[in-house]
Amino acid sequence: DAGVIQSPRHEVTEMGQEVTLRCKPISGHDYLFWYRQTMMRGLELLIYFNNNVPIDDSGMPEDRFSAKMPNASFSTLKIQPSEPRDSAVYFCASSWGGRSAETQYFGPGTRLLVL
């Protein structure tokens, strides 16, 4: 299995631009999580989906952030407009709830820098 795939791996953009991060979960997994990691705040859960439906988006910082999961094999996290304080590493993780959603498999992350 290729594991969780994220793209791009690195993104540099200017303030005000739209940023779209992509994630392909492990095939067969029915949970998908988006996390953000910064030095100041550590790793924080932004939103998670179960069977493509958003379950909890209480961690989404502002209306500038949105996430979608149009099908079981693809999810996007969009920031519009981006701001310098959005600079962070964004991780996607997936798990299989049939046995336990506890074991989450993380992607390599997208390192975002907003200038």
Add this chain to the structure above:
Amino acid sequence: KQEVTQIPAALSVPEGENLVLNCSFTDSAIYNLQWFRQDPGKGLTSLLLIQSSQREQTSGRLNASLDKSSGRSTLYIAASQPGDSATYLCAVGDGGGSNYKLTFGKGTLLTVNP
């Protein structure tokens, strides 16, 4: 709101030494607790998962303990090796089923010197 604290933030030890990483959490009504490893530029890898009813879990040279009542967990690494150098993250799992969520500490950066 659950808060997870890890001490120390960084640790440097010589190869072969046994070491302990500490994790504390504020709400003891947890579902389980996990320890993760993060290598630079990479994602997280789960090392050990302890259910709330368990006291410890072992995997090879790693042993994790859980004292739910006091809100503490430790990760013990025996006979440390340079390959153990990484950031170790403690994460508390709350809720269950579709409500399961992880709250992470900021991690301990471990350096094992040859």
